Amino acid sequence: MKRIKASAPGSIMIAGEHAVVYGHRAVVAAIEQRITVTLTQRSDQNVRIVSQIADPFETSLGALEPSHAYRFVIACIRTHVSRIETGFDLEITSEIDPTLGLGSSAAVTIAVLGALSALVDADPAEIHTDAVTIIRDIQGRGSGADLAASLTGGMIAYQAPPEAAIIRLPRPPVLALKYAGYKTPTSEVLKLIAERMEGQEQIFHALYAEMGQQADEAIEAAQGEDWQAFAASLTQYQSLMEQLGVCDDTLAGIIAQAQSDPAVLAVKISGSGLGDCVVAVGAVPDGFTKAELATEGLIIHA
CATH class of the missing domain: 3.30.70.890 (GHMP kinase, C-terminal domain)
Structure with missing residues (x-):
């Protein structure tokens, strides 16, 4: 049985708010407060999610209906469900300060997709594309800037799809x-x-x-x-x-x-x-x- 751990940092917008949605570039920084997910395979088809943000939630691979508390996590699993052979337990822990707006939804989406890509041997290069699709399906719109920062780390210049581009920038001042x-x-x-x-x-x-x-x-x-x-x-x-x-x-x-x-x-x-x-x-x-x-x-x- 596989056991996979993945983590992704939170992020903040430095410049480009609002305009990034209209095709302009943004500056985003990843912040060293991380969300960690630990995926442990099971022998059945059940999926059990445990975290600090909501009560434990259990379902099966055949009944992955959107859940309010875990809607991003469920959407990640649905992305790869056709390639997942057995159920698993998913433990989510967070260092992100909930009062600082550090893109926790983006961080958990990237971390869960990372763990699942390792589970099913998917191409990691597809993680950002999958994540943007998930965020837009749930929220209606979104540039994916925070997703890109959680995925790559550092401070980046970012342009949203369909011409997505991520450029690593030098380390900024404090x-x-x-x-x-x-x-x-x-x-x-x-x-x-x-x-x-x-x-x-x-x-x-x-x-x-x-x-x-x-x-x-x-x-x-x-x-x-x-x-x-x-x-x-x-x-x-x-x-x-x-x-x-x-x-x-x-x-x-x-x-x-x-x-x-x-x-x-x-x-x-x-x-x-x-x-x-x-x-x-x-x-x-x-x-x-x-x-x-x-x-x-x-x-x-x-």
Whole structure:
């Protein structure tokens, strides 16, 4: 009976929020808080999932219906079910701080797909494609940026499918995070923006194009390790997020407080906005938590 362990790190958006969905590039960093899955084969056809996020769940390979708590995990299993010969126990453990918005859904999806690819001897090169399909099926849309960072580790430049591209970038200066204390689901933020776009499509598309330009400039600066220019692009990106209408008073207050630290190079929203996290680059402002970069992405111990 096989026993396979796989882990994947969480991630944060550095630049490219919103615009990445419209074909522009993004900058994403993997953070060294990992989700680990341990898959142990059984002699029957049952699948049992145990984790810290929900009650244990048991089903069979022939009855893999979507489950609210484990919908990403079940979707991963369904992806490979035709090649899975026996059931298994799946134990999921997480180091990810639930208050820091570190892409836990992406990390668990990558970790489970990694373990399953080892189980059925699937091509690991297909993991990102499979993961994007799963996220989009469940959430309706998604760029796959957080999936790419969890898969590869480090800080990356990313472009979404159909012309997906992942480029490893040099190690950035110190990264730090502060949680706003609440989160508006990305789907709700996108819905609000879609409503605002009605009749103003050209204005919004111009804004996304400018966001894409700033992300490109951040990528170019990172490639040259010009961190002052990198920070300048992030600062510009934050102003564009404000124009988009996703920076509320709480986020603005956190950003203003962090900007008062002279060691901070840049500070901006990380994610879709209207809550969630703020990321600081260059120092750890008061009230922020240092976010260690994960140099490795998916790790499989088969």
